[in-house]
Amino acid sequence: xxxxxxxxxxxxxxxxxxxxxxxxxxxxxxxxxxxxxxxxxxxxxxxxxxxxxxxxxxxxxxxxxxxxxxxxxxxxxxxxxxxxxxxxxxxxxxxxxxxxxxxxxxxxxxxxxxxxxxxxxxxxxxxxxxxxxxxxxxxxxxxxxxxxxxxxxxxxxxxxxxxxxxxxxxxxxxxxxxxxxxxxxxxxxxxxxxxxxxxxxxxxxxxxxxxxxxxxxxxxxxxxxxxxxxxxxxxxxxxxxxxxxxxxxxxxxxxxxxxxxxxxxxxxxxxxxxxxxxxxxxxxxxxxxxxxxxxxxxxxxxxxxxxxxxxxxxxxxxxxxxxxxxxxxxxxxxxxxxxxxxxxxxxxxxxxxxxxxxxxxxxxxxxxxxxxxxxxxxxxxxxxxxxxxxxxxxxxxxxxxxxxxxxxxxxxxxxxxxxxxxxxxxxxxxxxxxxxxxxxxxxxxxxxxxxxxxxxxxxxxxxxxxxxxxxxxxx
Amino acid sequence: xxxxxxxxxxxxxxxxxxxxxxxxxxxxxxxxxxxxxxxxxxxxxxxxxxxxxxxxxxxxxxxxxxxxxxxxxxxxxxxxxxxxxxxxxxxxxxxxxxxxxxxxxxxxxxxxxxxxxxxxxxxxxxxxxxxxxxxxxxxxxxxxxxxxxxxxxxxxxxxxxxxxxxxxxxxxxxxxxxxxxxxxxxxxxxxxxxxxxxxxxxxxxxxxxxxxxxxxxxxxxxxxxxxxxxxxxxxxxxxxxxxxxxxxxxxxxxxxxxxxxxxxxxxxxxxxxxxxxxxxxxxxxxxxxxxxxxxxxxxxxxxxxxxxxxxxxxxxxxxxxxxxxxxxxxxxxxxxxxxxxxxxxxxxxxxxxxxxxxxxxxxxxxxxxxxxxxxxxxxxxxxxxxxxxxxxxxxxxxxxxxxxxxxxxxxxxxxxxxxxxxxxxxxxxxxxxxxxxxxxxxxxxxxxxxxxxxxxxxxxxxxxxxxxxxxxxxx
Numbered sequence: 001x002x003x004x005x006x007x008x009x010x011x012x013x014x015x016x017x018x019x020x021x022x023x024x025x026x027x028x029x030x031x032x033x034x035x036x037x038x039x040x041x042x043x044x045x046x047x048x049x050x051x052x053x054x055x056x057x058x059x060x061x062x063x064x065x066x067x068x069x070x071x072x073x074x075x076x077x078x079x080x081x082x083x084x085x086x087x088x089x090x091x092x093x094x095x096x097x098x099x100x101x102x103x104x105x106x107x108x109x110x111x112x113x114x115x116x117x118x119x120x121x122x123x124x125x126x127x128x129x130x131x132x133x134x135x136x137x138x139x140x141x142x143x144x145x146x147x148x149x150x151x152x153x154x155x156x157x158x159x160x161x162x163x164x165x166x167x168x169x170x171x172x173x174x175x176x177x178x179x180x181x182x183x184x185x186x187x188x189x190x191x192x193x194x195x196x197x198x199x200x201x202x203x204x205x206x207x208x209x210x211x212x213x214x215x216x217x218x219x220x221x222x223x224x225x226x227x228x229x230x231x232x233x234x235x236x237x238x239x240x241x242x243x244x245x246x247x248x249x250x251x252x253x254x255x256x257x258x259x260x261x262x263x264x265x266x267x268x269x270x271x272x273x274x275x276x277x278x279x280x281x282x283x284x285x286x287x288x289x290x291x292x293x294x295x296x297x298x299x300x301x302x303x304x305x306x307x308x309x310x311x312x313x314x315x316x317x318x319x320x321x322x323x324x325x326x327x328x329x330x331x332x333x334x335x336x337x338x339x340x341x342x343x344x345x346x347x348x349x350x351x352x353x354x355x356x357x358x359x360x361x362x363x364x365x366x367x368x369x370x371x372x373x374x375x376x377x378x379x380x381x382x383x384x385x386x387x388x389x390x391x392x393x394x395x396x397x398x399x400x401x402x403x404x405x406x407x408x409x410x411x412x413x414x415x416x417x418x419x420x421x422x423x424x425x426x427x428x429x430x431x432x433x434x435x436x437x438x439x440x441x442x443x444x445x446x447x448x449x450x451x452x453x454x455x456x457x458x459x460x461x462x463x464x465x466x467x468x469x470x471x472x473x474x475x
Numbered sequence: 476x477x478x479x480x481x482x483x484x485x486x487x488x489x490x491x492x493x494x495x496x497x498x499x500x501x502x503x504x505x506x507x508x509x510x511x512x513x514x515x516x517x518x519x520x521x522x523x524x525x526x527x528x529x530x531x532x533x534x535x536x537x538x539x540x541x542x543x544x545x546x547x548x549x550x551x552x553x554x555x556x557x558x559x560x561x562x563x564x565x566x567x568x569x570x571x572x573x574x575x576x577x578x579x580x581x582x583x584x585x586x587x588x589x590x591x592x593x594x595x596x597x598x599x600x601x602x603x604x605x606x607x608x609x610x611x612x613x614x615x616x617x618x619x620x621x622x623x624x625x626x627x628x629x630x631x632x633x634x635x636x637x638x639x640x641x642x643x644x645x646x647x648x649x650x651x652x653x654x655x656x657x658x659x660x661x662x663x664x665x666x667x668x669x670x671x672x673x674x675x676x677x678x679x680x681x682x683x684x685x686x687x688x689x690x691x692x693x694x695x696x697x698x699x700x701x702x703x704x705x706x707x708x709x710x711x712x713x714x715x716x717x718x719x720x721x722x723x724x725x726x727x728x729x730x731x732x733x734x735x736x737x738x739x740x741x742x743x744x745x746x747x748x749x750x751x752x753x754x755x756x757x758x759x760x761x762x763x764x765x766x767x768x769x770x771x772x773x774x775x776x777x778x779x780x781x782x783x784x785x786x787x788x789x790x791x792x793x794x795x796x797x798x799x800x801x802x803x804x805x806x807x808x809x810x811x812x813x814x815x816x817x818x819x820x821x822x823x824x825x826x827x828x829x830x831x832x833x834x835x836x837x838x839x840x841x842x843x844x845x846x847x848x849x850x851x852x853x854x855x856x857x858x859x860x861x862x863x864x865x866x867x868x869x870x871x872x873x874x875x876x877x878x879x880x881x882x883x884x885x886x887x888x889x890x891x892x893x894x895x896x897x898x899x900x901x902x903x904x905x906x907x908x909x910x911x912x913x914x915x916x917x918x919x920x921x922x923x924x925x926x927x928x929x930x931x932x933x934x935x936x937x938x939x940x941x942x943x944x945x946x947x948x949x950x
Binding site: 100101103104105146149155157158160170176177180182183184186187189190191193194198202214236237241242243244286287288296348349350351352353379382383420422423426429437441442444445446447455456 | 575577579580622624630633652658660666672691716717761826827828899903912919920923926931
């Protein structure tokens, strides 16, 4: 292996091949569930260097774990503990190669931090609408390889829908220059979407051409109390009809989830939650003016109150108030952590079936696991719930997790699949859900995926063991 | 082969296996460029029957050409002339399996005629926004397998972006039940987008879950004279900014293209074209009201006139006027045919580079091919031009085509690629552009495509020779 390390040092420069010291930032996953050990952390500075690193590793039969900001939630970007894998960090590749305003695109390197791209777009007079909790640390390459979701999917889609073209280093170390500012291109198979969401198991995304959108003239946030999830779904339908594409956010939050925010962050004012089982946060982005946005919002909420979908509502008066409302929503995860250990699920269900799913699955869990507390919230507009399970208030949470996690997962995932849903809506598969995928996804789909993996990465060196397991071709 | 025919008759019923009589509807391509000869035309009535047909053909080593409405423009859905291929027609599978209003989806079988789906959606109170010239005959399965574009891509995307899930019969005759009403699902590789746009070469799409959108409260159409393509691009930017997602159509038409409509269809009133080199058709879909839509449109056009992007404009007063304006746009292709033979190109270029592309390529063609007449029009909002070349007015058009078509294609495609464009924006590859693709697409991309084709269709029996050529595995 020393030969390979020497080659890598020659390729990217000795200072960019890390083998000593504290490599936790690269070897420990974001949620601290898994600590690996890398043969080396390699930080190439260009696409040509990435290609050379891949070629060297392929020749040596050494596997590669690509890594961006290492903020993934499914243990997909840290090495195993064998000490035989290379972590290939894209962090040094953070150039914005081009902004094309007339084409509404920007071409960026994989290591660009998401928040920096939002800022870059804003300075150029545009909106880059991808937005999620880790935006200060995550990279666009990671967003692409996991097809990240976030809070603006309802209007702008997942990362996949924001991407027009890719530059990829294949498992053979070839460079596919598929950067493109084209909105229509029917020249063969959709390689772009195959690499997006493949979590580094088919190749390494080194750059991308992403869509920009015009900045809205105004963005308003409202908070509504709804008497049930059925009413929340009805409100969503009304909002689609009356705000059209102006509807850029529709988040639902259960009473218990909000009570945790109120309990652990008493300085935050959580509106309306005491008297209603569910609250909804709505966002309306308007291309005309703030006055127009407010009129439309008030019209919608009046209609919703007339129809009984909404019992009470507030519209933020200014940006500070809007931020405060979003901050409540975004504080739920942290409030949950303050409350203690819990079991997280990132699931999606057709919107129409969510009320019945929650009703029946809540009942099931409560019946099977006495004292369980359900933290329900998520992107209802996308059918995406973070359906989390908090340990009982009076027991030992660690014991609860140890003894009950598998059972809880089985109950929840079985219910998800029975309702036509997905066991991973926006977080991906990584290592954490590989076994679940084998169990819950159709064998035909798994076989198709395995065929593709074997075709594009015959040595099984690209992030092996993630997403889909194949027999190791070895050497 | 008689054994296979017998098996197929048992599988789908003897009346649905056609071997005699006039099979032109299945064997002759839409633009009458290619007449093939099928071993048989098989019309299964269910997904199970499709799977059984594929299995029988695979066992016999007989290749399959899947076919929907047979309206494709690149000879992708008719058999070759060997008499050894099965045409598998999906026309009998035309059920709408489900409409889920709260989830904004409908699940439909591959053989549904596009226009019927538009009508079905409208009756349920929704809009199914895919719209294109062949909508009265084409099927959604064909739209999906070619990733069809059309006039609403600017706002709603290509067919790809309207699809949430697929049911597919693989090359092995297995059924992948990937129908899904989910807007987020990160459980592995994006099989859906791999089958969409693969033109039946990887498997057969038998059903799909498609997005619906709320019907707009009003839809207005405007027609503007612009002094140059640069001004058209500037107008597009203004329209994006001021109409936001309300901008659902942005078509550009050159003066010569419009003069052909005026010449061959004198009953049509073609507005404004006499005094301007380019006209633009804009469509504004509004979730509020017709008054609001009109106000926003007039505001936009006033602003555009102040800035010099637009020299004159009309907004349709009623639906009949709007239809008349769209009808002019849609009559260009037919007017071209009336004028005589011509060479068609369906290309895309980043929007920002279109003016320079047209300027330089017009000059190039005029210099190399004296008397050539350029018919320029297309979906400027998507960067998609139908950049067509009409034979000189005074010569023999058939001779022109025979002697000049290859040269013209080379000049145009070289220019397209030099401007970062695609040689097939929305029509696909089929047989017609297979050789062009090999020439113009990156070898790395072609190798990736070949690997995928070989992995998913190892016998090369699914629409062989289309999109990408592989060594025939044979039997």
